[in-house]
Amino acid sequence: MDNVDLQVLRQVAQWLDDEKRGVVLGTITRTWGSAPRPVGSLVAVRDDGQIAGSVSGGCIEDDLVAKLREGALRLSKPELIRYGVGAEEATRFGLPCGGTLELVLEPLGPASQVQALLAKLAAGARVRRVLDMHSGAVSLHAPEAGADVVQLSATTLITHHGPQxxxxxxxxxxxxxxxxxxxxxxxxxxxxxxxxxxxxxxxxxxxxxxxxxxxxxxxxxxxxxxxxxxxxxxxxxxxxxxxxxxxxxxxxxxxxxxxxxxxxxxxxxxxxxxxxxxxxxxxxxxxxxxxxxxxxxxxxxxxxxxxxxxxxxxxxxxxxxxxxxxxxxxx
The missing domain is CATH 3.40.50.720 (NAD(P)-binding Rossmann-like Domain)
Structure with missing residues (x-):
């Protein structure tokens, strides 16, 4: 993970613990064609529309804020969304023509283990984070050899954090x-x-x-x-x-x-x-x-x-x- 995404996690922890705000975390899980940020990049949206991190040139972030204000981000469990399926939508969201970007949106809470993840990262560890797509519960593990990629299935999202x-x-x-x-x-x-x-x-x-x-x-x-x-x-x-x-x-x-x-x-x-x-x-x-x-x-x-x-x-x-x-x- 790069410093940009580490800063997102630190901001998220402050929002959750110090300010007691609702937060949705977005993780890029797949891209087609060119994309502004690589797979695994993070963006966080606070319940009042504040943004940390980025996954595009700003258009997707703006859309996430609009969804939040419409009530569409009041999630009870993680949800998969996709941007830029067609050329018109790709252009609208700042993606190259024909480009597509897929995000998992995750409502954060105590089961998300954000502080525990940050503690391991502060100690220099590399961490495999496993998100249950049904319950939203997170477990943290040591990385598996040769498995640094983001892995999404119907039941889990696996991401890797720390110095790669x-x-x-x-x-x-x-x-x-x-x-x-x-x-x-x-x-x-x-x-x-x-x-x-x-x-x-x-x-x-x-x-x-x-x-x-x-x-x-x-x-x-x-x-x-x-x-x-x-x-x-x-x-x-x-x-x-x-x-x-x-x-x-x-x-x-x-x-x-x-x-x-x-x-x-x-x-x-x-x-x-x-x-x-x-x-x-x-x-x-x-x-x-x-x-x-x-x-x-x-x-x-x-x-x-x-x-x-x-x-x-x-x-x-x-x-x-x-x-x-x-x-x-x-x-």
Whole structure:
């Protein structure tokens, strides 16, 4: 879930607990064609017409307020509605021609467990929320592996909340501080690993560990929503992390260093750790996109830009020219 939807839940909790207002929560469950917000996005409507969040350019929100004033949102249980079935209606609701958006509207109450969900999210947990479409009761669970999508059936709506993407950074130098802060702004859960006593970083929102890098990668248990970036400049530490990272399903594995040193690194990983050509081909090194970066924040930006491209399946190779990280590093 992104920060916009987290803010919706926080506003909803205030409306329910502090102001004792009636609230209906809308969740996008399906879209056809282009849509202004992705599946899983939230909008909340208070009983006096106040809105939090969005699911369109404003037209659907306006329609929800109109329904509320007409009494159509006095719901006793969750209800499924659809907008934009035809071109005329799609245009009216700010959707691309022919686009369609489906919402579950859920009247909130004590059984909705909004505060319990927020407490788990504040602790950094990822949560699977199961809504009973008949009773409106909600139960909260640990996420199931590989099941991050919104699932709607005749009986339940399942949504996932909390940090979906994770970043493990090896090394706690100045570049790491910028990379971690940028990643946190993009809703990554960030873990920084550095066993060296000389580095004592303070990065609010990130977790710090003193484990050895290979042990840290194994404990991190990378999955397809994980990125691992090695930034120590020390082959003894970076190579230990990469040895395990390149065998994992992580969607992005990168290491700082010049093109010459990347070639030496690949040779070491093949000779001493037995990594295959296919595993070595997954290494983004020099790490980051070639944007002419020189300073630590610019290099961090180049790395996050490359990670973002990989997340969305956009192929932008850092090896076609000098990468941002290489430009600022001769090691």
């Amino acid at each position: 993407w994770r970043l493990l950074v090896i090394g706690a130098g100045q570049l790491t501080q910028y990379l971690a802060n940028f990643a946190l702004a993009l809703d990554y859960q960030v873990l920084v690993c550095d066993p060296r006593d000389e580095y004592q970083p303070e990065i609010p929102g990130a977790r710090i560990t003193r484990e050895m890098p290979d042990d840290c990668v194994l404990a991190f248990a990378p999955d397809g929503h994980s990125a691992i970036v090695a930034l120590t400049h020390d082959p003894k530490l970076d190579d230990l992390a990469l040895m395990e990272a390149l065998k994992s399903p992580a969607f992005y594995v990168g290491a700082i260093g010049s093109r010459l040193n990347q070639a030496k690194r690949r040779a070491r990983l093949a000779e001493h750790f037995g990594l295959s050509e296919a595993e070595l081909a997954r290494l983004h090194g020099p790490v980051g996109l070639h944007i002419g970066a020189r300073t630590p924040p610019e290099i961090a930006l180049s790395i996050l830009a490359h990670m973002t491209a990989e997340r969305y399946g956009v192929t932008l190779s850092s090896s076609s020219a000098g990468s941002g990280a290489e430009a600022g590093c001769s090691l």
